[in-house]
Amino acid sequence: MSYLVICLIIMAGTTYLIRVAPIAFFQKKIENLWVQDFFYYIPFCVLAAMTFPDVIYSTTPSGDLSPHFLSAILAAQVALISAWKEKGLVLVAFLAVLTAIAVELVLKYMVSF
Amino acid sequence: MKEFIRGIKTGFPICLGYIPVAFTFGILAVKMGFDPMVATFVAFTNMASAGQFAGIRLIDGGAPYIELVMTTLVINLRYMLMSFSLTQKIAPKMPLYKRCIIAFCITDEVFALASMQKQDVSFSFFTGLMATPIFGWTFGTFLGAFASGLLSPMLQGCMGIALYCMFIAIIIPEAKKSRKVALAIVAASLLSCIFKYVPGINVLSQVGGGGWAIITSAVIAAAGAASIKEINRRKKRQQILMAEERSEA
Incomplete structure (x- = not known):
């Protein structure tokens, strides 16, 4: 087998094993209230830790060495506000991407002067 | 179906x-x-x-x-x-x-x-x-x-x-409803920033593509929020007990 094929199997296999092991082998209901609360908070905490601070680097094209902070921060603001108004996943993402594009265009226009 | x-x-x-x-x-x-x-x-x-x-x-x-x-x-x-x-x-x-x-x-x-x-x-x-x-x-x-x-x-x-933005759209509406969720979110975000920027600690975000930093931040924040809830629960239980004792006396 080629290096690539083995690597593809490794990536898929490792990722699946991580996901399947707990859910397949742990079938007890946990009675402990602390543990139940802990699991209630986990999704929000994981998503928050993934979002901040990485979101401010997210509009930088790959390979670009100088980060595009301004478009990312303004777009994240729009996302936060529209999420606060409970606009739903798709609209929140759409408005933020539009904002990022608008900011990038304005910046590009200003640089060209 | x-x-x-x-x-x-x-x-x-x-x-x-x-x-x-x-x-x-x-x-x-x-x-x-x-x-x-x-x-x-x-x-x-x-x-x-x-x-x-x-x-x-x-x-x-x-x-x-x-x-x-x-x-x-x-x-x-x-x-x-x-x-x-x-x-x-x-x-x-x-x-x-x-x-x-x-x-x-x-x-x-x-x-x-x-x-x-x-x-x-x-x-x-x-x-x-x-x-x-x-x-x-x-x-x-x-x-x-x-x-x-x-x-x-x-x-x-x-x-x-x-x-x-999808992440933000999922967590913010819940944070609005529950102060403890909001607190957990702020804590997890702050910890994640600390693991990325504070010299010395930031090795955590440099190995394994940031995986350790995410897990550690999330676990600490969720454990903290669950503990606050536990403390409140115990306080309430104690208050109820005390009220019962008083009414018995």
């Missing part, structure tokens, strides 16, 4: 959000010299954003197998936590093969929406929930890989924020 359709409806926004993010993955993979079908295959078999990006970078650099295993493991370790958390959320008597099927699509967003359901999550609901995101992720990659020349780097960059 009703549950399956409810799952589809719940999961469809995730599908739409996945398309632009997968699109950028497809572009990046092709730029690195991967075949578009290989990129699509990676997306379908992994269903993991950060893990995939790191993985193809390692393969591109000709990294040893063990490094690929370790990096994939650490970046995706959070899925283990999610899978464990789901054991408490799925229908208790779900047979093994069904558990093995839903395990395939425990992604950040699918997990978050599944755990926010009020009742136990059935197999039909979960398969409905995962169906369109799997399609969106795979098809988005396919589109990006084959149409990589169509978008300017600026547009490609801007689409990268879509993933984070």
Whole structure:
């Protein structure tokens, strides 16, 4: 087998094993209230830790060495506000991407002067 | 069948959000010299954003197998936590093969929406929930890989924020409803920033593509919030006890 094929199997296999092991082998209901609360908070905490601070680097094209902070921060603001108004996943993402594009265009226009 | 359709409806926004993010993955993979079908295959078999990006970078650099295993493991370790958390959320008597099927699509967003359901999550609901995101992720990659020349780097960059905005759209409405969720979110975000920027501690975000930093931040924040709730619970119990004693006296 080629290096690539083995690597593809490794990536898929490792990722699946991580996901399947707990859910397949742990079938007890946990009675402990602390543990139940802990699991209630986990999704929000994981998503928050993934979002901040990485979101401010997210509009930088790959390979670009100088980060595009301004478009990312303004777009994240729009996302936060529209999420606060409970606009739903798709609209929140759409408005933020539009904002990022608008900011990038304005910046590009200003640089060209 | 009703549950399956409810799952589809719940999961469809995730599908739409996945398309632009997968699109950028497809572009990046092709730029690195991967075949578009290989990129699509990676997306379908992994269903993991950060893990995939790191993985193809390692393969591109000709990294040893063990490094690929370790990096994939650490970046995706959070899925283990999610899978464990789901054991408490799925229908208790779900047979093994069904558990093995839903395990395939425990992604950040699918997990978050599944755990926010009020009742136990059935197999039909979960398969409905995962169906369109799997399609969106795979098809988005396919589109990006084959149409990589169509978008300017600026547009490609801007689409990268879509993933984070989905995260924001999931957590903020819950933070509005519960002060403890808001507190947990702020704590997790602050910890994650500390692990990234404070000299010395930031090694945590430099190894394993940031996987350790995410897990550690999330576990500490969730444990803190759960502990505050526990303390409040005990206080309340004590107050009730004292009130009872008083009324008896």
